[in-house]
Amino acid sequence: MKKLLLALITVSLFASGCTFINKKQADTKPYLVVLSLDGFRWDYPQTYNTPVLDSLQKAGVFAEMIPSFPSKTFPNHYTLATGLYPDHHGIVMNSFYDPTTKRSYSVSDRKAVRDGSFYGGEPIWNTATKQGVRNAILFWVGSEANIQNMHPEKWYRYNQKLPFTSRIDSVYDWLSLPAKVRPHLIMWYYPEPDGTGHHFGPHSPETKQMVEQLDSWLGQFFTAMRRLPNFKNINFIITSDHGMQTLSPERNIIIDKYIDTADLSHITGNNPIYNLGVKPGKLEKVYAALKKVHHLQVWKHDSLPERLHYGQNPRTLDLTLVADPGWSLYWSWAVGTEKGTHGYDNADRDMHAIFYAAGPAFKKDYHAPTFRNVDVYPLMAKILNLKPAPNDGSLKEVQNMLKK
Ligand code: AMP
Numbered sequence: 001m002k003k004l005l006l007a008l009i010t011v012s013l014f015a016s017g018c019t020f021i022n023k024k025q026a027d028t029k030p031y032l033v034v035l036s037l038d039g040f041r042w043d044y045p046q047t048y049n050t051p052v053l054d055s056l057q058k059a060g061v062f063a064e065m066i067p068s069f070p071s072k073t074f075p076n077h078y079t080l081a082t083g084l085y086p087d088h089h090g091i092v093m094n095s096f097y098d099p100t101t102k103r104s105y106s107v108s109d110r111k112a113v114r115d116g117s118f119y120g121g122e123p124i125w126n127t128a129t130k131q132g133v134r135n136a137i138l139f140w141v142g143s144e145a146n147i148q149n150m151h152p153e154k155w156y157r158y159n160q161k162l163p164f165t166s167r168i169d170s171v172y173d174w175l176s177l178p179a180k181v182r183p184h185l186i187m188w189y190y191p192e193p194d195g196t197g198h199h200f201g202p203h204s205p206e207t208k209q210m211v212e213q214l215d216s217w218l219g220q221f222f223t224a225m226r227r228l229p230n231f232k233n234i235n236f237i238i239t240s241d242h243g244m245q246t247l248s249p250e251r252n253i254i255i256d257k258y259i260d261t262a263d264l265s266h267i268t269g270n271n272p273i274y275n276l277g278v279k280p281g282k283l284e285k286v287y288a289a290l291k292k293v294h295h296l297q298v299w300k301h302d303s304l305p306e307r308l309h310y311g312q313n314p315r316t317l318d319l320t321l322v323a324d325p326g327w328s329l330y331w332s333w334a335v336g337t338e339k340g341t342h343g344y345d346n347a348d349r350d351m352h353a354i355f356y357a358a359g360p361a362f363k364k365d366y367h368a369p370t371f372r373n374v375d376v377y378p379l380m381a382k383i384l385n386l387k388p389a390p391n392d393g394s395l396k397e398v399q400n401m402l403k404k
């Protein structure tokens with residue numbers, strides 16, 4: 001019965017729209033609409049009731065996606081946009097200190113977030129603008145900044161409170177613009193289920209409710225999309241930046257119980273990962289003390305395992321600390337009470353993200369092999385017929401998702 005229902009939803013989501021197509025209006029240049037749902041763990045659809053995502057998988061592609069390290073929001077959204085590892089694009093954490101320019105960056109510092117000089121690489125919206133592809137970007141990390149002295153063609157000041165349905169309206173309105181001015185690349189963002197996941201944990205009734213609410217909003221989104229005359233030309237990607245791990249107060253590590261904070265020059269990051277600046281002559285002392293702490297990984301600058309692609313950028317400072325999955329890393333003056341978090345080693349499967357895609361470029365009912373999020377940039381470029389800027393991803397890793 002569930003199968004039959006799924007088949008019906010699939011048909012209604014991705015086929016009935018064809019009846020609305022006015023051949024004269026349909027245009028054949030590709031469209032790509034990318035949505036990121038912050039903190040949508042790869043396996044939520046296996047745990048919770050998500051008929052719309054299930055139908056999207058039937059109509060297109062699903063894969064488990066590996067975030068870049070650290071599995072935090074800003075580094076990963078900007079990796080999705082550029083195809084570069086955080087070490088290479090420079091947004092190495094949600095907050096960081098740049099020892100070269102002596103300037104700090106933080107997600108809550110609106111001026112820093114809008115300052116393009118912090119952002120390296122070329123976001124896909126710049127690649128698009130440079131090659132004549134119109135774009136509209138709603139709240140994606142980096143979209144408010146003047147990167148390479150350019151802004152996305154349409155961009156907006158971040159407003160966390162803008163309802164999901166208003167965001168749907170924006171996407172619908174852009175895709176309803178006259179063909180001449182209509183964007184072909186749209187990227188939009190919603191901050192859930194991350195917020196609820198932090199507050200209540202990934203396995204809570206509240207997170208279940210939020211995930212199911214998001215799925216129902218996605219149903220509204222596709223209903224709106226189906227009304228567009230050019231629906232059949234649009235490729236959709238629904239993805240996320242990272243997953244969510246369950247925390248417990250029995251698994252707290254208080255860092256300053258083990259080291260003298262007077263030896264530190266900078267503390268950047270938040271639970272469960274930090275980059276520390278250490279005062280001259282104190283590095284060995286601090287490192288040796290932290291090495292002894294159970295359930296904590298600590299690395300000196302430029303000595304992280306290669307698979308993490310992290311720790312060479314000067315903004316990662318002298319030491320990188322990350323707790324083992326499920327453990328929290330706090331300071332005695334700021335012990336948190338959140339029930340979920342992310343930022344752990346990206347080998348932890350609970351950090352993995354979703355990747356759904358459907359539309360004319362994609363195979364149908366295809367479960368793709370797990371891949372890294374650096375590959376999304378070359379994939380987006382391919383779909384839009386753009387020549388990609390240099391990046392750390394590889395189209396070869398994701399080409400299997402595309403129709404021949
Ligand atoms: P975190 O869970 O700490 O890694 O970050 C998630 C938070 O990042 C969200 O709840 C938003 O408040 C914030 N955020 C995401 N995108 C943006 C943006 N473009 N501008 C400002 N804040 C953002």
Ligand code: ZN
Pocket residue numbers: 038039072073074194241242
């Ligand atoms: Zn996030």
Ligand code: ZN
Pocket residue numbers: 039073194195198342
């Ligand atoms: Zn978060």
